[in-house]
Amino acid sequence: MGLEVAKSVAAGIAVGLALLQGLAMLQVQGKGPALFPFEKQVLRRWHRRGGVAALGLMTAVAAACVLGEGIYAYPFRVWVHAVAGTLAILVLLVKVVFTHRTRRLVRYNGLLGRAAGLLILIAFLASVAGYYLSSRF
Numbered sequence: 001m002g003l004e005v006a007k008s009v010a011a012g013i014a015v016g017l018a019l020l021q022g023l024a025m026l027q028v029q030g031k032g033p034a035l036f037p038f039e040k041q042v043l044r045r046w047h048r049r050g051g052v053a054a055l056g057l058m059t060a061v062a063a064a065c066v067l068g069e070g071i072y073a074y075p076f077r078v079w080v081h082a083v084a085g086t087l088a089i090l091v092l093l094v095k096v097v098f099t100h101r102t103r104r105l106v107r108y109n110g111l112l113g114r115a116a117g118l119l120i121l122i123a124f125l126a127s128v129a130g131y132y133l134s135s136r137f
């Protein structure tokens with residue numbers, strides 16, 4: 001499997017994970033549909049673990065991008081992708097800090113989670129989708 005395909009698969013998994021993350025936490029907070037047949041504590045635990053997994057995945061993809069391709073004159077689409085991906089990683093890091101260090105700020109985690117999900121989607125659409133559309137058609 002080439003690096004491009006591996007990164008595409010990982011980025012797709014990150015988008016799917018973000019969607020599941022959001023749905024699980026909304027269910028915990030009683031704000032979304034009750035899709036998962038699990039107790040709130042279980043869903044919260046999975047949200048935490050899934051969030052850290054998403055952070056690791058995004059960081060690994062970002063490292064592969066920078067180390068594999070280097071940074072030079074890219075089209076606008078690629079810059080959008082790089083900025084969105086970097087911001088997503090930073091937002092997730094802030095969530096981890098809020099969750100473990102500054103509990104009084106954890107009320108902002110919902111907002112940050114929505115932002116992270118959106119940024120991950122933008123990074124995905126601007127890279128994987130954009131890459132395949134612009135190079136195949």
Ligand code: HEM
Nearest residue numbers: 018021022025048051052054095096099109110113114117
């Ligand atoms: C509607 C969407 C979301 C809401 C309402 C939400 C809410 C929360 C809350 C309340 C916590 C604190 C959990 C606790 O204290 O046990 C948290 C933690 C966290 N969330 Fe979200 N979140 C959302 C989406 C996301 C998404 C999409 C991601 C990642 C792709 C994410 C990643 C994380 C991470 C990394 C943590 C910290 C986990 C840890 O350090 O143990 N969240 N979120």
